[in-house]
Amino acid sequence: MDFTYDSEQKALREAVRGLVGKAYADFEKRRQTVAADPGFDEKLWQRLAEMGILGLPFSEEDGGVGAGPVELGIVAQELGRVLAPEPFLTSVVLAGGLVAAAGSTQQRQSLLGALAEGTSLLAFAHAEPGSRWSDAASSVKASSSGDSWTLSGVKEPVPHGARADTLVVSAVLDSGETGLFVVASDASGLSRDGYPTHDGGRAARVSFDDTPAEPLGAGGDASVAIERIHTIARVVACNQALGAMEVALDATTTYLTSRKQFGVTLNTFQSLSFRASDMYVSLELARSLVTWATMVLADDPASAGPAASRAALQVSRSGRHIGQEAIQLHGGIGMTAEYSIGSYTSHLTALDHLLGDGDFHLTRLSAAIGTYDEVDALP
Amino acid sequence: MQLELSPEDAAFREEMRTFFTTKVPQEIRDTVATGGELTKEHIVESQRILNAAGLAVPQWPVEWGGQDWSPLRRHIWHEEMQRAGVPIPLAFNASMVGPVIATFGSQEQKEKFLPPTANLDIWWSQGFSEPDAGSDLASLRTSAVRDGDEFVVNGQKTWTTLGQYGDWIFCLVRTDPEAKKQLGISFLLIDMTSPGVTVRPIELIDGGHEVNEVWFEDVRVPAENLVGELNHGWDYAKFLLGNERVGVAPVGATKRVLAQAKEYAGPLLSDPLVAARFATLENELLALELTALRVVAHSADGKPHPASSVLKLKGSELQQAVSELVVDLAGPASLASGAGDDSALEQWQRRATPTYLNLRKASIYGGSNEVQRQIIAKTILGL
Numbered sequence: 001m002d003f004t005y006d007s008e009q010k011a012l013r014e015a016v017r018g019l020v021g022k023a024y025a026d027f028e029k030r031r032q033t034v035a036a037d038p039g040f041d042e043k044l045w046q047r048l049a050e051m052g053i054l055g056l057p058f059s060e061e062d063g064g065v066g067a068g069p070v071e072l073g074i075v076a077q078e079l080g081r082v083l084a085p086e087p088f089l090t091s092v093v094l095a096g097g098l099v100a101a102a103g104s105t106q107q108r109q110s111l112l113g114a115l116a117e118g119t120s121l122l123a124f125a126h127a128e129p130g131s132r133w134s135d136a137a138s139s140v141k142a143s144s145s146g147d148s149w150t151l152s153g154v155k156e157p158v159p160h161g162a163r164a165d166t167l168v169v170s171a172v173l174d175s176g177e178t179g180l181f182v183v184a185s186d187a188s189g190l191s192r193d194g195y196p197t198h199d200g201g202r203a204a205r206v207s208f209d210d211t212p213a214e215p216l217g218a219g220g221d222a223s224v225a226i227e228r229i230h231t232i233a234r235v236v237a238c239n240q241a242l243g244a245m246e247v248a249l250d251a252t253t254t255y256l257t258s259r260k261q262f263g264v265t266l267n268t269f270q271s272l273s274f275r276a277s278d279m280y281v282s283l284e285l286a287r288s289l290v291t292w293a294t295m296v297l298a299d300d301p302a303s304a305g306p307a308a309s310r311a312a313l314q315v316s317r318s319g320r321h322i323g324q325e326a327i328q329l330h331g332g333i334g335m336t337a338e339y340s341i342g343s344y345t346s347h348l349t350a351l352d353h354l355l356g357d358g359d360f361h362l363t364r365l366s367a368a369i370g371t372y373d374e375v376d377a378l379p
Numbered sequence: 380m381q382l383e384l385s386p387e388d389a390a391f392r393e394e395m396r397t398f399f400t401t402k403v404p405q406e407i408r409d410t411v412a413t414g415g416e417l418t419k420e421h422i423v424e425s426q427r428i429l430n431a432a433g434l435a436v437p438q439w440p441v442e443w444g445g446q447d448w449s450p451l452r453r454h455i456w457h458e459e460m461q462r463a464g465v466p467i468p469l470a471f472n473a474s475m476v477g478p479v480i481a482t483f484g485s486q487e488q489k490e491k492f493l494p495p496t497a498n499l500d501i502w503w504s505q506g507f508s509e510p511d512a513g514s515d516l517a518s519l520r521t522s523a524v525r526d527g528d529e530f531v532v533n534g535q536k537t538w539t540t541l542g543q544y545g546d547w548i549f550c551l552v553r554t555d556p557e558a559k560k561q562l563g564i565s566f567l568l569i570d571m572t573s574p575g576v577t578v579r580p581i582e583l584i585d586g587g588h589e590v591n592e593v594w595f596e597d598v599r600v601p602a603e604n605l606v607g608e609l610n611h612g613w614d615y616a617k618f619l620l621g622n623e624r625v626g627v628a629p630v631g632a633t634k635r636v637l638a639q640a641k642e643y644a645g646p647l648l649s650d651p652l653v654a655a656r657f658a659t660l661e662n663e664l665l666a667l668e669l670t671a672l673r674v675v676a677h678s679a680d681g682k683p684h685p686a687s688s689v690l691k692l693k694g695s696e697l698q699q700a701v702s703e704l705v706v707d708l709a710g711p712a713s714l715a716s717g718a719g720d721d722s723a724l725e726q727w728q729r730r731a732t733p734t735y736l737n738l739r740k741a742s743i744y745g746g747s748n749e750v751q752r753q754i755i756a757k758t759i760l761g762l
Binding site: 006273292366378 | 384451
């Protein structure tokens with residue numbers, strides 16, 4: 001049993017921190033970046049590609065590096081620490097992950113190679129109005145005529161759906177199962193309306209009107225691939241939230257020791273310092289489950305769904321606690337867009353609702369409690 | 380990063396599991412499992428079985444019966460013991476006075492006290508808290524005045540757990556009333572059969588007699604029973620309180636109770652609100668267990684892991700929350716705490732509320748949870 005990173009993993013962390021941490025060391029730089037489309041720094045994205053980060057999870061044959069969940073988690077933590085808006089989670093881990101899992105050799109090589117090189121952005125169009133983190137599609141329908149397929153319906157919100165060069169789209173098949181399709185950005189009948197999200201990210205309404213689409217891989221039911229990629233993305237999202245929570249607590253304690261009221265620094269007031277202590281407890285409990293779920297995923301991706309839910313439940317609870325208290329302990333300045341702390345809370349809220357919030361995961365876990373006596377921490 | 384135990388540690392865990400589930404009498408383990416009250420004889424018998432196998436005081440120096448285990452192995456030992464329903468070796472002996480004598484005591488004190496302390500031939504009580512010295516322990520007033528080869532002790536200790544069984548009591552006493560409050564304190568071992576020692580029971584809200592007041596009236600204590608140096612008792616007390624990082628959170632025992640509560644719940648387990656409470660508690664317990672593992676896996680250099688302070692705080696809260704769940708599962712039957720064995724209700728239902736009330740202590744003793752928050756704020760967060 002070992003909860004620490006090896007030297008290569010530490011080197012990866014330092015490299016990403018050196019690049020991304022430095023790029024957004026000044027919060028004003030992040031504000032400017034998210035204020036203008038595409039909502040992230042294309043040059044930084046290119047640098048990440050050169051570093052191999054954008055191909056991290058993909059096999060070498062597909063133009064990637066073949067790294068595992070621990071490495072993905074390290075990158076996500078560093079992005080989370082500075083609220084980097086680059087779409088590593090949604091484009092590389094989620095959309096790229098689906099292509100890697102379900103794509104044909106030709107699709108993998110063309111789409112993932114370009115993604116890893118930073119020359120083409122992928123997005124996963126899955127959520128639909130009315131859907132709540134299901135692995136299935138329900139309103140976007142796929143129709144076939146001979147060998148050709150078309151999609152109709154609306155996906156929203158689609159992370160980076162307006163900027164993406166290629167869309168991976170889930171759609172209901174005639175059988176009622178959910179299939180995956182690749183749609184080019186210039187396909188006919190495709191319309192995309194992008195907008196910023198509350199945390200400075202980007203999303204879009206993407207509508208399909210008899211839009212030509214190519215099945216991902218052999219086509220047919222893709223629910224297993226979607227479920228697995230959702231599991232991986234949840235664990236990576238938890239790592240990203242962990243990085244954000246660390247910095248949110250750090251910023252709060254720094255503020256408490258510098259801000260003066262009534263002639264003394266705020267840390268003099270026990271009512272405030274005790275609340276920071278409780279935030280620390282929340283952070284460490286989250287760190288324990290995130291680290292654990294990342295290792296469970298590395299050991300056995302096929303059965304890591306419950307572990308991902310366990311981490312996500314704790315991160316949801318901890319993230320809300322830390323995010324809400326961070327603003328409260330800062331007082332009025334925490335409400336301003338100019339100061340960073342409120343953006344941490346906003347981003348934690350976005351991560352919480354991207355792939356399933358705490359109650360969603362609690363419902364999943366609750367449904368299974370009669371099937372075992374106790375939870376085993378160790379395999 | 381690797382989740383699995385090493386093959387050696389996995390084999391060690393198996394060895395512990397086998398020992399605890401086969402060598403300690405079923406009657407004792409069943410009493411623990413059903414939340415019954417252990418007798419003094421149970422506790423003594425269990426500790427002697429462990430001691431004979433070298434498993435009572437592994438945290439002591441090897442020459443006094445300890446084991447040269449990693450913090451992880453001590454954690455595994457502690458968890459498996461709780462999992463099997465084996466009573467933990469008496470903390471006053473194994474975790475408190477034993478390590479203090481082994482570290483700071485004279486050779487004579489070690490030879491005289493350590494073997495019978497490990498074997499529970501001497502039952503130790505703890506004489507720290509006083510009516511006016513709780514969280515502010517250093518304000519204690521029980522005095523020890525040197526008179527020839529003896530100290531004369533006067534004062535009152537309180538919250539003395541299981542003091543009614545005590546043979547000896549280790550006390551913090553004030554030996555220099557002029558010194559700044561932490562500096563005038565000494566660590567003294569007192570035979571509880573000495574004239575002038577009076578033990579009076581304190582009845583608690585669960586109806587039980589777990590703690591006592593201990594009065595000292597001109598009690599004469601041989602000077603050779605002073606541990607370490609005069610007026611250095613506060614250092615030894617800090618050592619004692621800070622030394623037991625392993626086992627500070629009763630994860631194994633709380634997990635066992637929660638797993639048992641699923642059986643108690645029966646059809647209630649399909650109620651979504653009840654199921655969500657179980658799932659929430661299980662998840663928090665898992666997070667706590669993993670935090671404990673992080674602490675023990677990476678504190679081999681002797682320095683406490685920063686996250687260790689989380690363990691007492693969250694561990695006591697979860698212990699309390701699980702006992703609260705059990706009361707709620709018992710429902711109206713939880714009122715029947717005074718019913719005897721001829722009651723139509725199950726024992727767990729009758730014990731649920733006394734256990735819940737009793738466990739309110741967990742967030743008060745061993746440094747209240749407010750003291751823990753203070754430690755986190757000061758030493759970890761720099762506030």
